[in-house]
Amino acid sequence: MIRKLAKLSKDIFKKEIEKKSSRDGYGEGLVIAGEKDENVVVLCADLTESTRSYLFQDKFPKRFIQVGVAEQALATIASGMANYGKIPFISSYAVFSPGRNWEQIRTTICLNNVPVKIAGSHTGVNVGPDGASHQMLEDMALMRTLPNMIVVAPVDAIETKKAIIEAAKNEKPTYIRFSRNETPLLTTEESPFKIGRAESIWETKDPQVAIIACGPLVYEALLAAKELGKSKIETLVINCHTIKPLDEQVIIRAAKTTGAVITVEEHQITGGLGGAVSEVLARNFPVPMAFVGMDNSFGESGKPNELLTKYKMKSVDIARAVKRVIKLKTS
């Protein structure tokens, strides 16, 4: 059952559930953060429209900085601005930032420990027709290993907006990933959200498996949980939007309750959410695990849904992983 306290959309299991791209949440969040704090500035590397940075640019033209197709400059100029006292958000596709400028982020943002906010759009295969070169699937792995960095993968546009507003205030280097494609609005303005706190969103009396998911695929996890319920397989679903710092308490408790865990993410199954959860459980409470995500492969051109199907990230794949991990638990 959907957990009431999660205050999710009432339309979750309806066909006509409202959809919105999480990049829209980025643009809206920037405007709100900009209104709250005049130190918020936005830098963009020639992708103002498609990252939705233009929403901020229209409202605060003097606080918007265009750097051109220069992602290394994007990170390092922002580092200087944060060093001075600004709160810079840097916008690009995740493949370019934090992809191309990783070392600059490491040295001038994380080792410098200045509060630059890295907004990576176009993550996952749901980028669609642009193909593999533009579908970022390694960003969480890249960012998660950096000391001082916070890593957030919001579930939808509303949660992205909340993450942006909170990131503007946290005084830390922060990476937030989001997507191009329109995805279901699972959460509402009332849904609880705090960076670093995983939210339990689906609960059952006697769960056999915990499904820990992040980003838009949380929706597929809920569909899977509902479908599995019909065949008496009870599960938990956790929206683990913050990959770092990981909410270890909630994850360990889920593992203790269920004895089996699967992770779901639109990212390589190594190094991202799956990696982070395995590390915590290996140290604290090892249980059988399965991983839904990209399995050591690049994507390709296609429609978002075709790609999620081909690369086995749909609810049926999650349900299969649940059954697989139950077998592991009982063997």
Added chain:
Amino acid sequence: MIVKNLEKKANEIRQDIIKMLATAGSGHTAGAVGMADVFTALYFKILTHDPKRPTWEKRDRLILSNGHICPVRYAAMAHAGYFPISELKTLRELGSRFQGHPERVRYSGFETTSGPLGCGLAQAAGIAYAARMDKSRFRTFCITSDGEHDSGNHWEAVMFAGKNKLSNLTCFVDRNYIQIDGDTEDVMPLESLKEKYEAFNWNVIEIDGHVMEEILNAVTKARTVSEEPTVIIANTTPGKGVSFMEDLPEWHGKVPNKEETERAIKELKENLKEIRKKKEDD
């Protein structure tokens, strides 16, 4: 401080660089020694700063991009009163503020963390841009090596500063023609550097980086330019003042042994006498 005293100070700083590197047993000698005059001019004449308040809002910002020459910054700051000169001998030791490459989190007065090349000017440009947004009047200075001009990130920043007419930004290029693998013009030719900067809408001033008056005059000129950032191409001799180090790429990344240290200090002390004598003759 009058020029004669600046030259004496630069000599003392050179001696401390040699000593601290010899004690540390590793580090970069030639570039640090070669930039002693520029750093002395900055900390004792040019910069608006207060050693007792390293985070004073109105201070000029000095961003060191080529972090490997940090011993010159550490020594100049110690002489300026930021820390005891005796602390310099902890260079590269566990727990020291004087890391092998500078870290802002160890001491805020270093302004940034540097070492990986090519990204200092962009940070300096970010600071200068943000300062102008707030109508802050301090100036931002950046020290770069010529070798790091191979890096794309540096030229991205050159374009950005030119586009935005960051006249509150001044970049020094330590033009000593050496980098780790040899002569800069063999590794990746930079000439004509002056024309390159001009093409990116920078004001360019070329100087002898060991002549105090030229360093001071160049910065004075930079202050009068209102529509362009200024680059001061400071022609320097790596290892300047220590005869057996001068112009030799091998001294980029090594430190003197005991005997070499003694020779270097002896030479520098003789130079100091020359400075005193020459000026008295004037």
